Amino acid sequence: MEILDFRWDIIWNYREYFIRGIWVTLILTICGFLGGFIFGVFLGLGKNSKRKWLYWPCKLYIDLFRGTPLLVQIFIIHLAVIPSIFGHSLGFMVSGIAALILNCAAYVAEIIRAGIQSIDKGQMEAARSLGLNHFQAMRKVILPQAFRRMIPPLGNEFITLLKDSSLVTVIAANDILYAAKVVSGTYFRFWEPYLAAAALYLILTFIVSKIVSFIEKRFSVEYNPRKDKKDEGRVAA
C-alpha cells in the first residue's frame, strides 16, 4: 500500500520552505485582517448611515467584493490594477495583502453593521435622552455592546482569511501551500506535502480559535474581577 509508505523525511528536508510558508501565511493574514478591519469599520459605519451619498458607495463596494471570488480579485489586482498604477508588479506580497485587505474589509463591514444594528434601539434612545449626542452615544453605549457581539464573527472572518490566504499562492506567493507544491514537484509525491500543508493550516486555525474564545470570555459582561472587589465598603456605608 502506497499510502502507508509515507516518507515524512521529504517534508523534513524542505522544512525551511514550510517554516517560511508559515511566516508568509501569517503575515498575509494578519496584515490583511488588520487593514481590512480598519477599512471595514469605516465601510460598516458608512453603510449604517442615513446619508445616501455615504451609504451607496459603501453598499456598492461591499456587494462588489462579496459577490466576486477572491481568486478573481487577486488576479485583477496583481495583473491589472497594480501594474496599471505603478507600471510594473510590486510582488506577490503587496498584491496579496492588498487583495486580502480589500476583500476582508467587505466582510468586516457587514459584521460591524450587523453588530450595531443588533443593539436594541432603546439603548440609543436612553443615551440620547440623557443628553449624549449621537457620537457620544455610539462611543459609550452602542459600540462597546456591539463590539462584544462582533468578536465571534470577527474570529470566524480571521480564520476564513487565514485559509483563503492560500489562494495567493496562484501569484507565486511562497506561503504554506507553495511549500507543498515545491515538494510535490520535486519528488512527485502528493500525500505527504499536501497533508503537511493541511496540518499546518489546521494547527494555525486551532490556535486562532483558542485565542478568539479567550478574548470572548475576557470581554463578557460577567468577567470583571476588578469591579466586584473595589469599593464594596461604600455599599454598606
Added chain:
Amino acid sequence: MIKIENLHKSFGSLDVLKGIDYEIREKEVVCVIGPSGSGKSTFLRCINLLEEATDGAIYIDGVKINDPNTDINKIRTEVGMVFQQFNLFPHMTVLENITMAPKLIRKMNKKDAENLAFELLQKVGLREKAYNYPQQLSGGQQQRVAIARALAMKPKVMLFDEPTSALDPEMVTEVLDVMKQLAVEGMTMVVVTHEMGFAREVADRVIFMDGGVIVEEGPPEQIFGNPKHERTKAFLSKVL
C-alpha cells in the same frame, strides 16, 4: 413650564397626533391615559424630541425646543425620561449607568458623581446593588435604577412612558412608590400610564387621549368621578 401648541405628528401618511394644546405647570404631576394607539407615548416622546414634531411648537421655560437652532442635547439634559423597557446599559454596573452622563455631560468628577449616585440609589432603595449589573436585578429594581439614572442629570421635568407596563404585578408597587415620593418632593412629572389607581391618587391633572387628540382633561376626581365625554366614559368603564 411646558407649553404645547397645536402639536402634530405623523408617520408617513399616518397621523398620530392631530393638534395637541396643553400647558404643564411647575411641580405638577400630569397623568396621560387612553387606549393603545391613542398617541400618548408619541406625545411624551415629542417633549424630549425622541420624535420630531411634524407641526406645532413645544416650549420649555419659554424656549421653543423643536426649533432647528435649539441645542437638542442641552434640552434633553433637562428632561429626564423613563422607558417602559428600562433601557439600562447592560455593559455597565448600576453605578456606572448612573454616573456616566453626569461625568460626560455635566463634567462632574468621579467622586462627586458617585456620591450623587449613591444618594439617588439610597432614595430608590437600591444602594446595595451599586456594583451589580442590570441583568442581575429584577424588573422593578431595574426600573428604579433607570429612574435614578434620569434623576442624576437633575432634570426639571421627568417623563415616564408606561414605566410599570413591562413589570410583573408584584413589582409595580415598588416603582410607583418611588414615583409618588418624587411627586411629593415637587418634581414636575408627565406620566403615561395604565395604572388608574396611581393617576387618581398622585396626579394633579389627568389627560384622556384618544385618536391623537386630548378628548378630556381635568383633575382626577373629575375625570374618574364625573367624566363628561362619552369616549372617556367608555374607556374608563373598561379599565376600572
